[in-house]
Amino acid sequence: MAAAAKGAAYKSVFDASIITEEFQNAQINTRFIPLIWKYVLQNPNCEWDEIPSLPSAAYPLLRSKFKPSTSTLHSVIDSTDQVTTKLLIQLQNGASVEAVIMRYDTRLGKYNGKARPxxxxxxxxxxxxxxCKMGCKFCATGSMGFKNNLSSGEIVEQLVLASRLSPIRNVVFMGMGEPLNNYSPLVEAIRVMTAPPFQLSPRKITVSTVGIIHAIKKLQHDIPNLNLAVSLHAPVQDIRCQIMPAARAFPLDRLMDALGEYQKKCQQKIFIEYIMLDGVNDEEQHAHQLGKLLEAFQVVVNLIPFNPIGNLSHFRTSSEHKVHEFQKILREAYKIRTTVRKQMGQDISGACGQLVIDLPNKRSVSGDLVTDIEDLRM
Structure with missing residues (x-):
């Protein structure tokens, strides 16, 4: 492969804005770009010259400036039950990120007593x-601090690499980082994912945020029909600030106003993520406070058992009894649909809040739990 321009790194072919601009400058029809993506997706180790039927000017341009993938799959770790797979992905700059594949068989589950289709x-x-720069005290990724944003191509390459291991139907931005702090690459990556050759429905994509108010206001306009999940984790501002320092910049009353505006425009349920921390946010009074905060919204509250890991062990996981009582209050007193997240991949440090490079995990959970983001939409 020809050397890139001196001092410049190769770009990912999935960096949509960059390859579009380069093709336009070279007067190459941009309709060939999805064809290139499709070929790369189907041929992991391809050379540019192997792609058939491109304009002759496209080949030297691709060779000089782009790679089929700037990321490499460093390692693949399967959980003991073979349901969860964690991917350690090395980026071009030498840093690494983690992505997790979670497999479901709908034939084994039921909703309202009926088999799921x-x-x-x-x-x-x-x-x-x-x-991540948010510094949430219960999250292993937050303990790393912030290193750098991913490009849109690096975000899409996670889907490309994972698709070679398992057909991907849903994408959730719940891995390392605060997605809305990397807004433009996030939006560009989602637009690629919803276009050929991936063609994911926006309704199959969920973006989770701690509550970046200005970005929430933009998101529905930029990507209609996307699923929004909000990491709320406390029903009042002072507790939120204790466990989520970044919440000081996003007062709860202003966040709820932004969510109300978002829901009015999108007419979709909002997913509320709530990590259960023993003695911190899991008492009956907290359940009532949360119910009153959310009763005017169309939401699904997802209660998340805390995963102790590394230096986060000063928090304790709420008991199953407390989780059950919390769920019961929200359901019965406030008629709010409330589920408990089934944690998958604890034995490979792939569960919620555990994505951090080189930290071990010793956590397991059980119970009557929801397993799939699709089940929450029913």
């Missing part, structure tokens, strides 16, 4: 940053 499907949990 469909069959095997996989959800991919994607990272948007190396590390």
């Amino acid at each position: 469909g069959g095997l499907r996989s959800t991919l949990c994607i990272s948007s940053q190396v590390g």
Whole structure:
């Protein structure tokens, strides 16, 4: 492969804005770009000259400036039950991120007593940053600090690499990083994912945020029909600030106003993520406070058992009894649909809040739990 321009790194062919601009400058029809993506997706180790039927000017341009993938799959670790697979992906700059494939068989589950339609499907949990600047005290990724943003191509390459291991039906931006702090690459990556050759529905993509208010206001306009998940984790501002220092910049009353505006425009349920921390946010009074905060919204509250890991062990996981009582209050007193997340991949440090390079995990959970983001939409 020809050397890139001196001092410049190769770009990912999945960096949509960059390759579009280069093709336009070279007067190459941009309709060939999805064809290139499709070929790369189907031929992992291809050389540019192998792609058939491109304009002659496209080949030297691709050779000089782009790679089929700037990321490499460093390692693949399967959970003991073979349901979860964690991918350690090395970026061109030497940093690494993690992505997690979670497999489901809908034939084994039921909703309202009836078998779910469909069959095997996989959800991919994607990272948007190396590390995270939000500093949530219960999250292993937050303990890394912030390293750098991913480009849109590096975000899409996680889907490309994962698709070679399992057909991906859903994508959730719940991996490393705060997606809305990397807004433009996030939006560009999602637009690639919803276009050929991937053609994911926006309704199969969920973006999770701690509550970046100005970005929430932009998101529905930029990507209609996307699923929004909000990491709320506390029903009042002072507790939120104790466990999520970044919440000081996003007062709860202003966040709820932004969510109300978002829901009015999109007419979709909002997913509320709530990590259960023993003695911190899991008492009955907290359940009532949360119910009153959310009762005017169309939401699904997802209660998340805390995963102790590394230096985060000063928090304790709420008991199953407390989780059950919390769920009961929200359901019965406030008629709010409330589920408990089934944690997958704890034995490979692939569960919620555990994505951090080189930290071990010793956590397991059980119970009557929801397993799939699709189940929350019913």
